[in-house]
Amino acid sequence: MIACGHSLVPMMKLRMAVLSHLVDLRDIPDLQGIEIGADSVSLGAMVTQHELIAHAGLGEAVPLLREAALQIADPQVRYLGTLGGNVANGDPDNDMPGLMQCLDATYQVTGPDDLRQIQARDFYESAYFTARADDEILTRLMVPIPAAGTGYAYEKQKRKIGDYATAAAAVLVGKGFASIAMTNLADMPVWSAEAGAALAAGDREGAVSAALAAIDPQEDMRGPVEFKRHVAGVVPRRAIDRALSRVAGCGLRGRLMSKMHVKLTVNGAAVEGLAEPRTLLIHFLRESLGVTGPHVGCETSHCGACTVDMDGRSVKSCTVFVAQAQGADVTTVEGLVNADGSLSVLQEMFREHHGLQCGFCTPGMITRAHRFLQENPTPTEEEVRFGMAGNLCRCTGYQNIVKAILAAAEMMNAQDTPSSAEGVGQQKVEAAE
Ligand SMILES: Cc1cc2nc3c(=O)[nH]c(=O)nc-3n(C[C@H](O)[C@H](O)[C@H](O)COP(=O)(O)OP(=O)(O)OC[C@H]3O[C@@H](n4cnc5c(N)ncnc54)[C@H](O)[C@@H]3O)c2cc1C
Ligand code: FES
Numbered sequence: 221m222i223a224c225g226h227s228l229v230p231m232m233k234l235r236m237a238v239l240s241h242l243v244d245l246r247d248i249p250d251l252q253g254i255e256i257g258a259d260s261v262s263l264g265a266m267v268t269q270h271e272l273i274a275h276a277g278l279g280e281a282v283p284l285l286r287e288a289a290l291q292i293a294d295p296q297v298r299y300l301g302t303l304g305g306n307v308a309n310g311d312p313d314n315d316m317p318g319l320m321q322c323l324d325a326t327y328q329v330t331g332p333d334d335l336r337q338i339q340a341r342d343f344y345e346s347a348y349f350t351a352r353a354d355d356e357i358l359t360r361l362m363v364p365i366p367a368a369g370t371g372y373a374y375e376k377q378k379r380k381i382g383d384y385a386t387a388a389a390a391v392l393v394g395k396g397f398a399s400i401a402m403t404n405l406a407d408m409p410v411w412s413a414e415a416g417a418a419l420a421a422g423d424r425e426g427a428v429s430a431a432l433a434a435i436d437p438q439e440d441m442r443g444p445v446e447f448k449r450h451v452a453g454v455v456p457r458r459a460i461d462r463a464l465s466r467v468a469g470c471g472l473r474g475r476l477m478s479k480m481h482v483k484l485t486v487n488g489a490a491v492e493g494l495a496e497p498r499t500l501l502i503h504f505l506r507e508s509l510g511v512t513g514p515h516v517g518c519e520t521s522h523c524g525a526c527t528v529d530m531d532g533r534s535v536k537s538c539t540v541f542v543a544q545a546q547g548a549d550v551t552t553v554e555g556l557v558n559a560d561g562s563l564s565v566l567q568e569m570f571r572e573h574h575g576l577q578c579g580f581c582t583p584g585m586i587t588r589a590h591r592f593l594q595e596n597p598t599p600t601e602e603e604v605r606f607g608m609a610g611n612l613c614r615c616t617g618y619q620n621i622v623k624a625i626l627a628a629a630e631m632m633n634a635q636d637t638p639s640s641a642e643g644v645g646q647q648k649v650e651a652a653e
């Protein structure tokens with residue numbers, strides 16, 4: 221059977237699947253469509269990952285599905301890749317099997333004689349082996365709609381965009397209830413009843429320990445076992461924290477972690493959200509707000525990749541608690557564009573003078589250079605080097621970075637304009653919560 225072939229065709233190329241005939245499932249009406257009922261959602265096996273993302277009602281009913289689908293592969297794969305193919309394949313790398321176990325989904329399979337319902341939690345036997353018989357087709361998936369106010373999160377660690385998970389965790393948490401499943405940490409998805417029970421009882425670390433006790437990672441191109449065990453500890457903690465921050469009105473949030481309400485201005489837009497007091501500004505910007513211009517480099521205040529402008533000063537946001545930014549006016553590289561969205565003079569000069577190679581340090585470089593030119597609009601080369609000393613370029617592209625800043629200064633002085641239209645035309649951001 222071929223759904224869209226995005227797992228099957230690569231397996232055929234690798235001679236892992238040698239098939240003389242293929243039955244195309246595309247045009248079978250019973251395998252199509254998303255139906256939202258009172259208590260559950262029925263998803264046709266041929267529903268694509270793109271459809272999961274684009275369907276407005278589904279995003280409201282089961283937001284965890286959408287959040288996970290967005291982290292699968294890339295737009296091209298998501299346009300074609302089907303939910304049924306993803307879960308039926310039994311590939312432990314795939315994201316949807318663990319997700320379906322977290323959601324306690326039921327699979328409907330149809331054979332020559334009858335129709336069976338199999339719980340997602342009972343479906344997987346080992347890598348590529350499932351409870352589906354060879355003469356059965358997976359037709360639909362039934363997903364219970366979580367109670368209103370249920371917290372959810374899908375956290376996936378991958379080597380790069382488009383990659384399968386090194387490790388991923390799906391979490392649902394509500395009043396007296398929690399469910400945790402992990403992906404790519406054994407030869408099948410790992411759902412741990414003990415982990416869910418611990419989290420439901422408010423024991424976050426107990427939940428993580430129980431989840432880790434159930435995994436069995438193997439060394440592969442994504443890293444050795446020790447590394448995978450480490451990542452396996454990170455992803456459920458992140459998922460649990462994010463899920464808890466989304467729990468509405470069940471009192472769990474306050475019991476499990478003392479989060480503070482932070483309010484600040486980012487790139488001209490007022491934003492607010494919940495954050496633990498230990499949350500660093502860089503993580504709040506990137507993970508809670510989705511403002512990913514500032515980068516995490518050394519995380520020790522040395523490289524400057526995370527530089528942002530805070531109340532008119534350049535700061536390394538890896539070394540500032542978001543609590544310290546309470547009420548502050550923060551500008552990131554996204555906020556330095558002109559009012560019409562075009563590049564500022566400074567950004568344009570970085571482009572023109574090749575002030576970037578891999579680009580990793582560039583957001584921090586430009587944000588620091590922006591403030592530096594406010595402080596010193598007519599710098600000498602030596603002053604530029606001194607003023608930019610807190611920003612490292614691992615590609616060692618300093619010559620062109622300095623040239624770009626000097627050229628920007630010259631042009632701005634000729635035009636009598638600041639390095640960007642500060643305060644206007646800045647990209648609006650909204651807190652994820
Ligand atoms: C570059 C790339 C990156 C990817 N990254 C990710 C990722 O990060 N996360 C992730 O989860 N997936 C990822 N995938 C996999 C992708 O999501 C696949 O599309 C999906 O796993 C399989 O869906 P398909 O429709 O292509 O299935 P197919 O390849 O057509 O089928 C896969 C298997 O399932 C069987 N099958 C299909 N439908 C049914 C059915 N209804 N009943 C019974 N058996 C059936 C087929 O016979 C086949 O054995 C990636 C794929 C590619 C190519
Ligand atoms: S990541 Fe902040 S200085 Fe390096």
Ligand code: FES
Nearest residue numbers: 577578613614615
């Ligand atoms: S341009 Fe590559 S790290 Fe600076």
